Amino acid sequence: MTADTRITLVRGDITRQSVDAVVNAANSSLLGGGGVDGAIHRRGGPEILAACRALRASHYGRGLPTGQAVATxxxxxxxxxxxxxxxPVFDPHEDRSGLLASCHRESLRVADELGARTVAFPAISTGVYRWPVEDAARIAVETVRATATQVEEVRFVLFDDRAHEAFAARVR
Structure with missing residues (x-):
């Protein structure tokens, strides 16, 4: 994060954000799913699915690896x-925090390659992947702060009060 990068928090729907780039907490198939992934595909329309199918047909035949990022x-x-x-899926017996940090770092790297200045992130892995939201907030905020980027605003868009409170405690 550069000194000019702002971290902001919004309680709401990530699909309603007006930003350069929206980060999708995708599954490895890239073909849509539940939670944030399903909402982005539904609201974004068939163009996103078509672009994801093209990625699967070319570079990501086996799917997108955990911790990596790609744009459509x-x-x-x-x-x-x-x-x-x-x-990553949370596992109390295996430390996968490096993979969760990589999601944020790689998303910012892709944003920089695209020239995106405003990026909206969800609380990655905190839904069906069961990552404890307080720990996910710690990893997300620490990683964004430690990552050199040209992004001017990182906006965490949190779906409920509990997630918003967890991220707010880390942003202070």
């Missing part, structure tokens, strides 16, 4: 791009 069009979203990243 944003379709009908009020954004230019969707940056898809696959978060």
């Amino acid at each position: 069009t944003a379709g009908r979203l009020d954004a230019r791009w969707v940056i898809h990243t696959v978060g």
Whole structure:
């Protein structure tokens, strides 16, 4: 993060954000799913799915690896791009925090390559992947702060009060 990068928090729907890039907490297939992934595909329309299918047919035949990120069009979203990243499934017996940090770092790297200045992140891995939201907030905020980027605003868009409170405690 550069000295000029702002971290902001919003309680709401990530698919309603007006930003350069929306980060999608995707599954490795890139073909849509539940939670944030399903919402982005539904609201963004078939253009996103078509772009994801093209990625699967070319570079990501086996899917997008956990911790990596790749961009597509944003379709009908009020954004230019969707940056898809696959978060790790939480495992209390194996430390996968490096993979969760990589999701944020790699998403910012892709944003820089695209020239994105505003990026909206969800709370990656905190839904069906069961990552404890307080720990996910710590990893996300620490990683964004430690990553050199040209992004001017990182906006964490949190779906509920609990996630918003967890991120707010880390941003202070």
